[in-house]
Amino acid sequence: MSTEPSRNTGALLSFLAGYADTVGFVGLGGLFTAHVTGNFVLLGYALVGPVQGIVPKLLAFPVFVLAIAATRLLIGRWQQQGNPALSYAMALQAALLASAAAAAWLGGPVTAPDTPAALACGMLCVAAMAAQNAYGKLLLPQLPATTVMTGNVTQLVIAMTDARGGNWPPAAGNVLAGVLGFAAGAGCGAWLAHRSLPLAMLSAGALPLLLAWRMRHAA
Known part of the structure; x- marks a missing residue:
């Protein structure tokens, strides 16, 4: 079996991005987790009107940047060691999403987007989707972008x-x-x-874990 990513891989990762972005927006007070464009718009609006939960929007960009940098360094190390970098990166994403689910569950019902539980859940999800952005660019260049659809719709x-x-x-x-x-x-x-926000986050983590397993056992 070829290890070359298939059309299904791109579609499933796009599904995950749409899923995670919407879970964050609905469950965490309008937080976009898969891309930073929406958070920039909300931050701009905050200059002229009240925006619920401004703290996670402020934190999302630096967390996103740091997570991309960390993923890049990890992928470079895995490649140098001869490890399956794509499988490892997907497993990392799954672990971050599972941690986001744990934060939402341990913190009880999320009643506001800037509570400690909501912040932990949101930033872990942002880091997970930053990892997808990074490994998509580095390891899946033959596939269309999976996290931002504007360019894809234009191309289509x-x-x-x-x-x-x-x-x-x-x-x-x-x-x-x-x-x-x-x-x-x-x-x-x-x-x-x-x-259920915890269940939604946990379900999100199952998909990259499944893809990581499939990539790892493909031969």
Whole structure:
């Protein structure tokens, strides 16, 4: 079996990003965990109006940056040691999401986004999604971006427009799978975050763990 990441890998990681972003937004007072653009918008709005839970939005960017740097260093070390860097990076992401679930569970019901439990849960989830951003760029360059869909939607619409003449590029299938996966993840994340934040975070961690196991045992 080839260890080359498949279209399913990109779609599943996109699902995870949409899921985690929506879980954070619904369960943690509007916190975007998979990308920083949304948090910048909320911070800008805070200059002219009240924004609930401004502290996690302020912390999200430095945590995101530090987590990317740490993931980069770890991937470099794993590669030097001859270890399966992609499997290890996905397992790291799963561990961070499981820790976020533990923080939400141990802290009891999250009633405000700037409580200690909510901050711990949110920043661990931000770190987990920063890891996905990092290993996606470093180890999965052949796949479309899995955490930010703006460029993917643009590429998809261009491909669909060009396909009027029967010129549908093969790579567009990967982009379409990612966009659909992200949308499905957002819907599932919203549904479960309304019911149980710890369970939603724990469920998120199961997906990269499964992918890490699959990558590790592929031969």
